[in-house]
Amino acid sequence: MWYWLFKYVLLGPLLAVLGRPKITGLEHVPSDGPAILASNHLAVMDSFYLPLVVSRRITFLAKQEYFTGTGIKGKFLAWFYTVVGQVPIDRTDADSAQAALTTAKRILGEGKLLGMYPEGTRSPDGRLYKGKTGLARLALETGVPVIPVAMVGTDVVNPPGSKGLRFGRVEVRFGKPMDFSRFDGLAGNRFIERAVIDEVMYDLMDLSGQEYVDIYAAAIKENAQKSNGQQVDTSKPAARLPHAAAG
Secondary structure (H helix, E strand, O other): OHHHHHHHHHOHHHHHHHHOOEEEOHHHOOOOOOEEEEEOOOOOOHHHHHHHHOOOOEEEEEEHHHHOOOHHHHHHHHHHHHHOOOEEEOOOOHHHHHHHHHHHHHHHHOOOEEEEOOOOOOOOOOOEEOOOOHHHHHHHHHOOOEEEEEEEOHHHHOOOOOOOOOOOOOEEEEOOOEOOHHHOOOOOOHHHHHHHHHHHHHHHHHHHOEOEEOOOHHHHHHHHHHOOOOOOOOOOOOOEOOHHHOO
């Protein structure tokens, strides 16, 4: 109930006014059955604008920290993510990663749409970063289609590090479903999984027009924090190529 209440009454109308979302390729999202929506990740609002434009319910695997916050803001976010049905995952070690994979398979087994960010974290500077292979293994083990989704402009409406929202223009671009059935039986092969996720990231680069960096975003953030306490400048919107030339 809360998911639809936030989408259509409490939050969705405000987001529609602020971002004036433009949608392309929505026909690629199946009307029923499981699928993975693989999205780039520019801002927190990605997890709000994507469900806003898709009629079906989307379940995200959200980091556990969102459910254990303290203070008024932390407790509100914990309540919010719980009532809208998002699923907490622990990302600290290999055992936790396996548990997250099991949870994701259960969600897809129930015929639901699963939203995932293959970069593993928000982009520190608007560029598209190397994808993690967890999504690839999930796609290979379940055989469900992977639909690339490019979020554009969410970092203008919701600049990283800011506490408020701004007016902007959000675009949500859906690509054609990706079929990896040619790799049936090869889940667990790290070379195949790397090839699969690289293919997904290429489609995301093509859709979003973002510059691609073959490094994990988390490593960039960690290195920036170690460099004399300096932080990555996230105040600027994503740098991207013109959409027509992105491929």
